[in-house]
Amino acid sequence: MDARPDPRRTPVAVPIPERPRRFLEAVRAMQHNALALLPRIAFTQPIVSGHVVRRFHMVMDPPSLRRILKDAHEDYPKSEEASAMLRPAVGNGLFLAEGAHWRWQRRAASPIFAPRNLTALTPVMTEAAEAGCRRIAAHSGPQNLYDEMLRVAFEVIAAVSMSEDTAIPREVAHRAIERYVDTAARASILDILKVPGFVPRPRREYAKLAIGELKRATDAAIKARMGRPPADPPPLLDLLIGASDPETGRTMNALELRDNLLSFLVAGHETTALALSWALYLMAFDQDVQERARAEAQAVLGTRAAGDADMPKLPYLRQIVLETMRLYPPVALLARTAAKPDRLQDREVRAGDVMLLPFYALHRNECIWDDPDTFDPGRFADEKAIDRYAYLPFGAGPRVCIGMDFAVQETMIVLATMLTRFRFTPVPGREPEPVMILTLRPHGGVWLNVEPLSPDA
DSSP states (O other), X not given: OOOSOOTTSOOOOOOOOXXXXXXXXXXXXXXXXXXXXXXXXXXXXXXXXXXXXXXXXXXXXXHHHHIIIIITGGGSOBOHHHHHHHHHHHTTSTTTOOHHHHHHHHHHHGGGGSHHHHHHHHHHHHHHHHHHHHHHHTOOSOEEHHHHHHHHHHHHHHHHHSOGGGOOOHHHHHHHHHHHHHHTTSOOHHHHTTOOTTSOOHHHHHHHHHHHHHHHHHHHHHHHHTTSOOOSSOOHHHHHHHOBOTTTOOBOOHHHHHHHHHHHHHHHHHHHHHHHHHHHHHHHHOHHHHHHHHHHHHXXXXXXXXXXXXXXXXXXXXXXXXXXXXXXXSSOOEEEEOSSOEEETTEEEOTTOEEEXXXXXXXXXXXXXXXTTSXXXXXXXXXXXXXXXXXXXXXXXXXXXXXXXXXXXXXXXXXXHHHTTEEEEEOTTOOOEEEESSSEEEETOOEEEEEEOOTTO
C-alpha cells in the first residue's frame, strides 16, 4: 500500500469561520491566533472595510498595497498597537523606527547586507547545516524538525552576529524570546479598545522582565567589542559598530546598536526557522516534490553540503522556498495607521483608520492565485510573472526586509544539504497547526519520520 499523502489533498491551513465572530469571541480567538480575525471574504475580495471600535480596511489589492508600502509609505506608519508589542524587545531600531530616525539607520545598515558580505558569511550557513544533519542522524524515530530548525537558524544568526568571545548563549536567547512571544505578542483587549498606553498591560509588563536577561547579554557583547579591531570576517556587530550614514556620517550609539542587533537576532533566526520548518512539512506532504528537489540537489552536491556557488544551480529548490513562504509567510499580518486622508480603489481612507495588511489572505486570495490553497512550486518557475505586490513575505518598498537575500540563501543551503542526506515522511496524526502570535508558527511542532539515505542512494 502506498503510504504517501494524497497529492490532491491541500496542506494545513488556518481555519477561517464562515460567519463573522462576535466582538468578545473574536478577541479570545485572536489571543490564540491573530489570523482568527480574517473573514472568509478576505480571500475573495481586494479590500474589506468595517468598523469594530475603529474603522479598518483589510487590504489584499496589489496596487493599494504598493501605495501603502511604497508610494505613500510615510503616510502609513506602523500602528502604535503593533509597535507597543515589539518595542520592549527591539527598541527603536530599524524594525520600529519611523521618519528621519529610520532613514539614517537604513542608510547606515544597507551596505552591511551587500552581496560581498553575504558571500563571506555563507560558510557559517554550511557549517550549521552540517551540524544539524549530524544531530538529526543521531536520533531514530519521529523527530520535531521545528525544534531542530530553530537551533540551526540560531546557530547561523549568532555566528554571523557576534564573535565567539562575545556570543550570547542560545539558551538565554531562546528562553527570553519564548517568554516574550507568549506574553507581550498576544492581542490585548486594552489595545483594541484604545485604552491609553499609560494604563499597564500586565502581560507586557511581565514581558519586559522576560527580555531583560537577553538585553543585558547583548549590552555586554557590545561593550566587549567597542574599540576593538573587527574580526575577519567581521560579524554583524562589528559591521554595525563601523557603519555610518553616508549622508551625515552619524554612527550608532550603544543603545542603537543594541536595538538593531536584537532586531536581527530575534527576527533573523525566527523567520528563517519557520521557512525551513514549513518547507520540510510541505516536502513530506508531497513526496513527488521532495523527490524532484532531492534529485536536483544530489546532481549538484552529491553528498557534500551546499554553499554559495551552488545556489544558481538549484532553481526548483528556490521555487519550493518561495511557494512555502506564499502559503506560510513568517510575518503573516502587518498593521499600519493612516496618517492622513487617502483613497484606495473605491474606498475612502480617513486619518486614524487602521490598515490591516494580511499577507496570509493576500497569498491565498482567489482574485490573484489559481487554486490558492494548493502547494505548487511551479507557480514560481517564472518569478517575473508574479505581481511584486501580490507576494509579500518580506514586505516591499523602502522598508522591505533588509535581510531578505540572507534568509533565502540560508534556507536553500540548509534544505539542499538535508535533502541529500535524508528522506522525510509525515507522522500520522501529528500535522502542525498554523498559528500566528507574532509570526506564523507550526503549533505542535513539525513531526516527521526521518530516513537516512545511503551514500550511493
